[in-house]
Amino acid sequence: MIKRLLGSLLAITVLSIFCTGCWDYMEINQMSIVSGAAVDKTPDGKYKLSIEIIDLKGGGRDAPVHSKKLESYGDSIFDAIRNSIKISAQKLYWGHAEIIIISKDVAKEGILPIIDFLSRDAEPRLSIDILVSNEDTAEKLLDSQSISTEIRTYEINKMLDEQKKLSKSPKVEVYQFINALGNEGISAVIPVVGLTQNAGEATSQLIGTAVFKQDKLQYMFNGDDTKYYLFVMDKIKGGLLVVNKTQNNNNAGNFTLDIDSNKTYVKPVYSKGKLSFEISIKTKTTLGEIDDNKIKFTSQSEIEKLEKQTQAELKKNVERVIKAVQSEYDIDIFGFGLKVKQDMPELWKKIKPDWDDFFKNVQVEANAEVRIKHAGLLSNPIMMGD
Amino acid sequence: MEKELITQKQGLAVMIMFTLGSTLVLGAGGTAKNDVWIAILISMLLEVPIILICCKIQKLYPAKNIYEIFEIVFGKVAGKLLSVLFTWYSFHLGSLVIRNFTEFIVSVSLPQTPQSIVGLFMVFLCIWAVKAGIEVICRWTAIIFPITIIVILAVTFLFAPILNFENFKPILFYGIKPVIDSAFSVFAFPLSETVIFLAFFNQLNSKASVYKVYFLNLLISGLFIVLVSVRTLLSLGVPNISIEFFPTYSSVRLVNIGDFLERIEITVAMVFLFAGFIKINVCLYSSCIGVANLFGLKNYRQVVGILGLSMLLLSVIFYRNTSEMFDWANNIYKYYAFPFEVILPVITLLFFEIKKFFIKRKRLPDPVEDS
Numbered sequence: 001m002i003k004r005l006l007g008s009l010l011a012i013t014v015l016s017i018f019c020t021g022c023w024d025y026m027e028i029n030q031m032s033i034v035s036g037a038a039v040d041k042t043p044d045g046k047y048k049l050s051i052e053i054i055d056l057k058g059g060g061r062d063a064p065v066h067s068k069k070l071e072s073y074g075d076s077i078f079d080a081i082r083n084s085i086k087i088s089a090q091k092l093y094w095g096h097a098e099i100i101i102i103s104k105d106v107a108k109e110g111i112l113p114i115i116d117f118l119s120r121d122a123e124p125r126l127s128i129d130i131l132v133s134n135e136d137t138a139e140k141l142l143d144s145q146s147i148s149t150e151i152r153t154y155e156i157n158k159m160l161d162e163q164k165k166l167s168k169s170p171k172v173e174v175y176q177f178i179n180a181l182g183n184e185g186i187s188a189v190i191p192v193v194g195l196t197q198n199a200g201e202a203t204s205q206l207i208g209t210a211v212f213k214q215d216k217l218q219y220m221f222n223g224d225d226t227k228y229y230l231f232v233m234d235k236i237k238g239g240l241l242v243v244n245k246t247q248n249n250n251n252a253g254n255f256t257l258d259i260d261s262n263k264t265y266v267k268p269v270y271s272k273g274k275l276s277f278e279i280s281i282k283t284k285t286t287l288g289e290i291d292d293n294k295i296k297f298t299s300q301s302e303i304e305k306l307e308k309q310t311q312a313e314l315k316k317n318v319e320r321v322i323k324a325v326q327s328e329y330d331i332d333i334f335g336f337g338l339k340v341k342q343d344m345p346e347l348w349k350k351i352k353p354d355w356d357d358f359f360k361n362v363q364v365e366a367n368a369e370v371r372i373k374h375a376g377l378l379s380n381p382i383m384m385g386d
Numbered sequence: 387m388e389k390e391l392i393t394q395k396q397g398l399a400v401m402i403m404f405t406l407g408s409t410l411v412l413g414a415g416g417t418a419k420n421d422v423w424i425a426i427l428i429s430m431l432l433e434v435p436i437i438l439i440c441c442k443i444q445k446l447y448p449a450k451n452i453y454e455i456f457e458i459v460f461g462k463v464a465g466k467l468l469s470v471l472f473t474w475y476s477f478h479l480g481s482l483v484i485r486n487f488t489e490f491i492v493s494v495s496l497p498q499t500p501q502s503i504v505g506l507f508m509v510f511l512c513i514w515a516v517k518a519g520i521e522v523i524c525r526w527t528a529i530i531f532p533i534t535i536i537v538i539l540a541v542t543f544l545f546a547p548i549l550n551f552e553n554f555k556p557i558l559f560y561g562i563k564p565v566i567d568s569a570f571s572v573f574a575f576p577l578s579e580t581v582i583f584l585a586f587f588n589q590l591n592s593k594a595s596v597y598k599v600y601f602l603n604l605l606i607s608g609l610f611i612v613l614v615s616v617r618t619l620l621s622l623g624v625p626n627i628s629i630e631f632f633p634t635y636s637s638v639r640l641v642n643i644g645d646f647l648e649r650i651e652i653t654v655a656m657v658f659l660f661a662g663f664i665k666i667n668v669c670l671y672s673s674c675i676g677v678a679n680l681f682g683l684k685n686y687r688q689v690v691g692i693l694g695l696s697m698l699l700l701s702v703i704f705y706r707n708t709s710e711m712f713d714w715a716n717n718i719y720k721y722y723a724f725p726f727e728v729i730l731p732v733i734t735l736l737f738f739e740i741k742k743f744f745i746k747r748k749r750l751p752d753p754v755e756d757s
Contacts (some may be wrong), residue, residue, distance in 0.1 A: 023499035122494050127640050175626050182625020342555035
């Protein structure tokens with residue numbers, strides 16, 4: 001009995017020596033929580049990281065959370081991140097990072113190292129959003145005015161999330177970029193963020209889409225074209241369709257439709273040795289605004305007239321955007337090649353080597369079917385008696 | 387050796403946990419890319435004859451474990467030799483699982499902690515559990531099993547918003563060959579590893595049916611593996627799966643329900659921890675019985691500690707790095723495991739039948755009387 005007791009005492013003493021601390025011990029006040037970062041390159045070829053960290057000092061119940069900016073240089077992305085210890089004395093924690101903004105110059109050279117770090121390291125998530133900066137440095141975006149929250153990068157992330165009601169910018173997370181990079185027959189795009197003037201101060205805004213050939217930035221296009229790109233990609237969750245009188249001859253008036261839901265089908269068609277694509281867009285909308293007072297909403301034919309005009313407008317724009325991408329840049333951002341691979345694997349094996357040529361000349365026909373389901377609270381336009 | 391009894395339900399629960407074990411984290415049949423579900427279904431079919439053979443062997447001598455059956459069928463010397471092989475297989479499998487486990491923990495959350503320390507705590511627990519006996523392990527499983535299943539199903543449900551069904555297509559783009567190859571992988575790991583259960587399924591109680599346990603396990607575990615693989619495929623996509631070490635874990639990190647329900651990847655670690663623990667226990671238990679049988683020990687408990695610690699040691703020294711571990715798991719293991727999982731049971735049954743045919747049961751104990 002006494003022997004056993006002594007034995008266990010000895011065991012406890014010896015074990016306690018080995019159990020005095022932990023490896024990988026982390027305390028929240030000993031780390032800097034990263035909310036997002038901007039990647040630039042200095043003229044001498046080093047990476048410059050501007051990292052926004054959440055300022056945990058102060059605190060208190062009602063005090064807003066502030067952020068700080070850290071600037072750090074290094075020969076690689078990881079090197080630059082680790083070098084930040086030189087100034088901040090704290091290791092960065094990437095588990096809460098939401099976005100990475102990449103400057104145009106870095107994006108033109110290739111963003112593979114950034115994507116690799118983000119997916120290889122255990123801390124950052126694969127759901128981080130990546131963006132390209134339209135300004136000469138990405139860092140500028142972290143200095144701009146913030147409107148809805150104190151933390152710049154979270155605000156940009158929020159803007160991306162709320163894009164679903166606007167649909168003028170894609171939202172691309174790291175894993176989606178890797179998929180677009182790795183899949184055959186599709187090229188990657190990521191959203192572009194730039195500066196604009198708001199109430200006298202510079203603030204960031206999403207301005208469109210950046211197109212990549214493999215991991216290198218090729219060109220950008222604007223937010224309005226992005227909407228039609230998103231229509232083709234079946235990524236429309238909301239947004240407006242504006243039809244102007246000036247664009248149509250037999251128009252009833254200017255009106256704006258609010259998209260409730262959308263479904264797009266892209267179908268490759270192969271007949272007589274010719275490949276073409278049929279895009280059918282099915283959209284349900286609500287009338288949001290109209291400046292014509294002759295239309296009666298109780299009359300089906302009047303509503304159909306509006307629908308027809310919108311359909312023609314949508315078809316025209318979608319085909320215009322596709323044509324422009326085909327003829328000017330010849331980069332398959334719509335994933336037409338992937339569609340062929342998925343639906344006609346045998347054909348894809350044959351045409352895969354010359355896909356770039358095929359893509360340039362492929363016929364695309366868009367068909368839109370727009371339905372106006374609701375008209376808000378008004379059954380008729382506001383009347384104007386003389 | 388005193389007799390401990392396992393009920394049919396407990397046996398099934400342990401076996402399902404064992405089969406899911408490291409599979410849910412390492413992923414199954416990755417080489418088949420987007421046809422992984424076909425590969426798993428094929429491997430389930432391939433598994434049926436092996437299960438029939440295993441059950442048949444157990445049915446011959448319901449009260450004997452595989453080591454004793456080896457000796458009955460092949461005689462003292464050859465039987466002992468096969469026992470050594472089988473013991474080695476379960477011992478080695480246990481150490482591979484420990485390594486998978488520690489590799490995962492160290493890769494995703496504790497990069498500074500030495501692997502051996504992570505493994506040490508696991509192995510201590512396993513030694514304790516195995517010393518307590520298979521009944522204790524079974525009862526523990528009975529508690530943990532429903533939790534595991536509910537967690538897997540609940541997490542799968544949360545995947546709904548990020549599933550992209552286009553990832554299924556194109557089906558069989560690279561032909562049937564990589565699919566068969568991958569089916570063979572899934573067949574070797576994890577489905578056929580259930581051979582190890584022959585080491586102690588003589589302790590199933592008399593009401594339990596070995597056939598039922600094996601076949602229900604194949605069905606349930608197989609479907610769960612399909613479920614998890616498909617969910618990973620549809621969320622992450624093929625390019626991501628081909629580059630990730632732990633695709634299941636990475637895919638769960640994507641789940642984000644309304645900015646509110648996110649960061650649930652701990653569930654994957656939890657499921658892995660529970661199932662991995664059972665798997666190590668089963669391997670340790672099986673190899674202990676083997677060693678006890680080999681040296682004629684009265685009680686297998688004498689060797690649990692030493693075998694457990696050697697398992698840990700082997701797990702540490704077996705691979706140089708993560709890449710080697712995955713290379714082994716994906717490319718070599720299926721050939722390595724084949725003799726243990728397929729050839730051993732097949733020749734045992736074959737030899738038994740041949741002997742029965744020629745000697746007409748003269749020297750063989752009658753299977754029926756034996757029970």
